[in-house]
Amino acid sequence: MDRIFFDSTSFTRLDRRVLEAMMPYLTDRFGNPSSVFLKEGEIARSALEDARKKVADLINADPSEIIFTSCATESNNIAIKGLALSRKSRGRRILFSEIEHFSILNQADFLRSLGFEIDYVKVDRYGLVDMDDLDRKTREGAILFSLISASPEIGTIEPLREVSRLLKERDVLFFSDCVASCGRIPIDVEELGVDALSISSHPIHGPYGASCLYVKKGIEIVPLMQGGFQEMGIRPGTENVPAIVGFGEACKLAKEELEERREKLGRLGRRLWDGISSSIDHVNFTGHPEKRIPGHVSFWVEFVEGESLLIWLNLKGVASSSGSACASNIFAKDESGLKASHVLTAIGVPPDRCHGSITFMLNKDNTEEEVEYVLSVLPEIVGKLREMSPLYKKERIRGGFYGRAVQ
Amino acid sequence: MAGPYSEKVMDHFMNPRNMGEIEDADGVGEVGNPVCGDVMKLYLKIENGVIVDAKFKTFGCGAAIATSSITTELIKGKTIEEALKLTNEAVAEALGGLPPAKMHCSVLAEDALKAAIEDYKKRKEKKES
Numbered sequence: 001m002d003r004i005f006f007d008s009t010s011f012t013r014l015d016r017r018v019l020e021a022m023m024p025y026l027t028d029r030f031g032n033p034s035s036v037f038l039k040e041g042e043i044a045r046s047a048l049e050d051a052r053k054k055v056a057d058l059i060n061a062d063p064s065e066i067i068f069t070s071c072a073t074e075s076n077n078i079a080i081k082g083l084a085l086s087r088k089s090r091g092r093r094i095l096f097s098e099i100e101h102f103s104i105l106n107q108a109d110f111l112r113s114l115g116f117e118i119d120y121v122k123v124d125r126y127g128l129v130d131m132d133d134l135d136r137k138t139r140e141g142a143i144l145f146s147l148i149s150a151s152p153e154i155g156t157i158e159p160l161r162e163v164s165r166l167l168k169e170r171d172v173l174f175f176s177d178c179v180a181s182c183g184r185i186p187i188d189v190e191e192l193g194v195d196a197l198s199i200s201s202h203p204i205h206g207p208y209g210a211s212c213l214y215v216k217k218g219i220e221i222v223p224l225m226q227g228g229f230q231e232m233g234i235r236p237g238t239e240n241v242p243a244i245v246g247f248g249e250a251c252k253l254a255k256e257e258l259e260e261r262r263e264k265l266g267r268l269g270r271r272l273w274d275g276i277s278s279s280i281d282h283v284n285f286t287g288h289p290e291k292r293i294p295g296h297v298s299f300w301v302e303f304v305e306g307e308s309l310l311i312w313l314n315l316k317g318v319a320s321s322s323g324s325a326c327a328s329n330i331f332a333k334d335e336s337g338l339k340a341s342h343v344l345t346a347i348g349v350p351p352d353r354c355h356g357s358i359t360f361m362l363n364k365d366n367t368e369e370e371v372e373y374v375l376s377v378l379p380e381i382v383g384k385l386r387e388m389s390p391l392y393k394k395e396r397i398r399g400g401f402y403g404r405a406v407q
Numbered sequence: 408m409a410g411p412y413s414e415k416v417m418d419h420f421m422n423p424r425n426m427g428e429i430e431d432a433d434g435v436g437e438v439g440n441p442v443c444g445d446v447m448k449l450y451l452k453i454e455n456g457v458i459v460d461a462k463f464k465t466f467g468c469g470a471a472i473a474t475s476s477i478t479t480e481l482i483k484g485k486t487i488e489e490a491l492k493l494t495n496e497a498v499a500e501a502l503g504g505l506p507p508a509k510m511h512c513s514v515l516a517e518d519a520l521k522a523a524i525e526d527y528k529k530r531k532e533k534k535e536s
Contacts (some may be wrong), residue, residue, distance in 0.1 A: 284502075305445070307468035311410070311420065355444050388426055388472065389449040390437065390464040 004370045007319040008203060008295075008363035009152035009180050014246070015205040021249035024243040029265040033239055034230060044241050051248025055212050059178075059199065060188040067231045068212040072179045073103035075213035079175050080107050080146060081312050082221035083196060084116055087143040087173065093117045093218040094139055095145040097129055099154075101177055103344070104146050108226060122146070126288040127156035127347050129163060138170040139376035143174050149187070149197070152180040153359055154287030154341040155296030162273035164193030169395045173219070179203060180361075183254035184265060184293050195219050201243065205364070206250030210243035265295030266373065268362050268371050272297045280382050286347065286357070295362035300344070303392040304385040305355045313358075314394035316376055323357040344374050412469055413503035419473035424480050427462045428431050434527025438518045440511060447470045449478070449519040453527055463519075467510055470509035474516040477501050487524055491519065 001115060003012065025047060033039025033048045049063065056063040069075045084094055093310025095103055098120050108118045121137055122130040127146055139147070145167055150157045160176055167174045176197045178187050183204035189197065196219065201210040215221050215234070236350060254261070282302035301309065306322035313320050325343030340351045349357075360374070386392040412420070429450035437448040445467030452460035461479040465472050482490045495513035499505045505513060507528055 071455065303466065305467050305471075308420075308472060311469050316411075351444075388423065388464060389466040389468045390446055 001315075003022045004318045004374065006360040006362055006370075006374065007321050008258050008361040009202075009359075011199075011322060011338040012203055012205045012363045013365055014207055015250060017247045017253060018246045022242045022246040025245050026235060032229065033241060037249050040087070042252075047245050047335045048239055048241060054248035054252040054255075055199075057186070058182075058255045059197070059214060060190055061214050061218060065189075065214050065217055067077070067215060067234050068239055068247075069231075069235050070209055070240065071175065072101075072198050072200040072211045074190050074235075075200075075211050076101065076103040076177055078197060078221070078224055079196045079213055080104060080144070080213070081114075081121060081224055083173050083175060083219070085114075086220040088115075089351045091141055091143040093120050093140070095119050095142045095143045095172075096133070096392035097145075097147045097158075098126055099121055099343045100146055100148055101179075103147075104177060106364055112330065123146075126214060127151055127154045127286075127292070127343070128288060128291070128400045129158055131159075131162065131166070134163065134166060139169065140174050142170070144175065146175045146177070148180070149176045150181040150185075150293050151287070151343050152361065153321075153341060154298050154347065155180075155292040155361075156287040157181060157291045157293060158183060159259055165297060168193065168359070180296075181293055182385045183250075183258070184262065184295065185350045186258065189216070191216060201212065201247035201250055204254050207246040208345075210247035212247070221242040229381050235264070257364070262294050264364065265293075265362055265366075268366055268368065269295040270299055271368070271376065272362070272371050275371070276378065279375065279379045284349075285350065287345065295349050295366070296324060296360070297362075298357070300349065301356035301358070301382055303356070303389045304382055306357045308385050309356060309358055309381060312385070313374075313377070315378045316381070318377070322358045323363075328384075335382070364397050411506050412473070413505075415477075415501075415503040416470060416505065418475040419476040419502065420469045423463075423472055423476040425460075425462045425488065426464070428464060429460060429462050432462075432526075433530065434523040436514055436519045436522025436524070436526055438522055440515050445512065446516060447471065447515050447519040448473050449475070449506070449523045451482075451523045451527060453487065458484050458485055458487070462519060467512065467515075468509070470512040471504055471508075473502055473516065474498050474505075474512045475519070478516040478520060482520065491524060493520060521530075523531075 026139055027041050031044040033045040035041030050115045052066045056066050094116050119137055122133045123129055164174050173195045176194050178197045179200045184201040196215045199212050202208045221234055223234045230236050283299050285299045286296055290361055310322045322343050345351055431451050431489040432450040433453040436453040437481050439446045448464045450462045451458055463475040463479055465475040498516050499513040
């Protein structure tokens with residue numbers, strides 16, 4: 001059997017149609033868009049602007065509001081620091097949700113060194129932003145709030161519209177990392193009322209190396225790099241034309257096929273969720289049961305550890321991800337690099353319990369057969385690891401598991 | 408296809424040796440790691456000061472399972488004194504090395520072994536007194 005890709009926040013297969021669109025720019029059309037007086041430059045520039053239009057279309061933005069970057073981490077860094085610096089004269093306090101991506105959270109120390117203060121807004125047990133906490137913390141004064149549109153780990157879709165309404169009243173800038181939800185739910189910048197957002201190419205069947213930062217017209221942003229006039233000087237440096245062309249095409253396809261993909265992902269995701277909940281005992285789903293990215297299923301299994309699950313799934317041909325501490329940073333210099341997922345701890349999963357966490361994020365190419373296959377191997381893997389687990393037996397002796405199962 | 412782990416670690420992870428419990432064990436050691444929550448339980452059957460059988464049960468990552476498994480192999484047939492000389496480095500080495508972040512799993516294996524032998528000695532003292 002071919003490999004099954006259920007780790008689509010990390011990677012998706014490059015769509016053949018995207019590759020076709022890119023090919024001319026990887027071969028004969030190799031001009032630099034900055035060579036403005038040359039024919040080759042004009043061809044490249046027009047491809048770049050065409051891609052900009054396609055990306056803008058997907059999120060209902062104006063092409064002039066799209067800045068191309070190399071990855072979402074770059075977009076998120078330009079956005080947070082750039083927006084914060086532009087508002088420095090008005091205040092120093094920045095708010096992050098507790099479940100932001102590392103490319104947001106890990107900016108905290110650097111921002112503090114620039115004189116900013118960072119505070120964190122809580123989420124509830126589903127991962128939904130705590131509006132009361134946000135209300136309180138924005139009342140205390142803030143210049144910027146960053147809220148991920150949906151955490152790739154637990155899939156909960158955040159109420160961006162509600163948040164933006166509150167932030168407008170308080171004159172707080174609003175940034176949202178929309179990488180995980182893009183291409184899976186509609187994203188309309190007008191409707192959401194965000195000041196800036198990021199989306200990326202490779203989770204939506206585009207190539208690596210292209211991402212976008214949307215900045216609303218009229219919102220000032222201080223560039224972090226100094227260079228030429230590319231990307232309005234906000235992201236100077238020669239553009240990765242083939243990747244951007246591919247990203248544009250991927251956005252165009254995502255827009256055209258959004259309803260179809262949404263329906264399919266929703267259906268496959270529900271089947272996977274139901275199948276897991278009926279075939280494995282002591283499984284706890286994470287994130288909101290309804291307000292979630294279609295095709296996203298996340299859970300933790302008691303008495304087994306996530307890295308072991310992840311490796312066994314991989315051996316059985318299934319690509320997934322885990323928020324287990326053991327699977328966090330195996331290349332760290334020592335065990336201090338191993339930390340339980342901040343997202344799971346934020347939603348209240350006890351740190352000693354998130355070990356068995358697994359996230360499946362499906363994509364448009366997945367099939368019913370693949371879902372059924374995963375459902376056939378997962379209970380077997382869990383059973384094998386539980387048989388090995390000293391904790392499972394204890395629970396049985398205590399009557400916890402068997403007692404409940406018999407009832 | 409081993410990823411960050413050696414072939415040997417993957418082999419022991421996929422085909423753990425001596426997994427299970429010994430009903431009438433002479434010594435049992437259970438240790439846990441607060442960092443990652445791993446729990447290792449080691450059962451020993453000891454006759455005339457020699458470890459004649461060893462089994463384990465482990466809740467943990469690939470490295471934790473592999474270190475448990477190889478430890479049982481390394482100590483079977485050894486005297487208690489010989490087994491006590493087994494270091495976590497030797498366990499890791501027998502597995503073809505472990506990623507630095509996972510070295511604590513081998514420490515856990517050494518600790519489980521020491522705890523099991525300690526338990527055996529206590530039981531023996533009790534019996535003799």
